[in-house]
Amino acid sequence: MRIPPLYRRPEWQRLLAGIAVGGCISWVVFLFMFGTMQDRQSKILEDQRDIIKELENEKLIWQEEFAALNKKNQELLTVQxxxxxxxxxxxxxxxxxxxxxxxxxxxxxxxxxxxxxxxxxxxxxxxxxxxxxxxxxxxxxxxxxxxxxxxxxxxxxxxxxxxxxxx
Known part of the structure; x- marks a missing residue:
């Protein structure tokens, strides 16, 4: 058994070279698209982390004010x-x-x-x-x-x- 001598035929050489070049180009396009999507997702996650942190700080402020108002109202409703x-x-x-x-x-x-x-x-x-x-x-x-x-x-x-x- 022998491997057919396809290396001598230019049509097959062009097909295999086209497959290799197309594979490389599609891999580069895939990496670019995937990197862009991941960059966008990481930016969204960072924005959401900032919003969550800001809302948690705001919630703490509201809770402190609420506790202070409750204490003040409780004092107002007792004989001093x-x-x-x-x-x-x-x-x-x-x-x-x-x-x-x-x-x-x-x-x-x-x-x-x-x-x-x-x-x-x-x-x-x-x-x-x-x-x-x-x-x-x-x-x-x-x-x-x-x-x-x-x-x-x-x-x-x-x-x-x-x-x-x-x-």
Whole structure:
């Protein structure tokens, strides 16, 4: 068996050379197209990474602001302080030091209301009122009671009371 002598025929030589050159050209075209597509895909991926990073940072900022607003709203809905004002102390000639001591005592009686939910404190407003009105204090050897004139419930409870002689 012998291999046919095709190398002597120019038609076959041109066919094989054309196949080889065509294969090389198609390989170069394939590599160019594949490289262009991969470059475009890597650019898209990089853009998407940047967008994701930016959105994650924005999300963190929103979460921090949301947490701060929640904390602020929670503080706004709880009792933060108690203010007591006695209006007619001058009528009974009570000095300011004794008056301050007695308002501090009243504030101490109402201290459990601090940091409580505003709605629960408002529901128990009669209890707050009775706590103050049932308190009898002794100033300058005389006994006094309080009557509530106004109560404002907000983050600071403001109580306006009058003092009178106990019976």
């Amino acid at each position: 302080g108690i203010e007591i004002r006695i209006t007619n102390a001058a009528r009974y000639h009570i000095n300011s030091q004794a008056l301050n001591e007695k308002t501090d005592e009243l504030r101490e009686d109402l201290r459990p209301l601090l940091a409580k939910d505003l709605s629960s404190v408002y529901k128990n407003k009669e209890l707050v009122k009775k706590t103050i009105e049932n308190k009898t204090v002794k100033i300058n050897e005389k006994r006094y009671t309080f009557t509530i004139k106004e109560i404002f419930f907000y983050t600071t409870i403001q109580i306006t009371a009058e003092i009178k002689l106990a019976d």
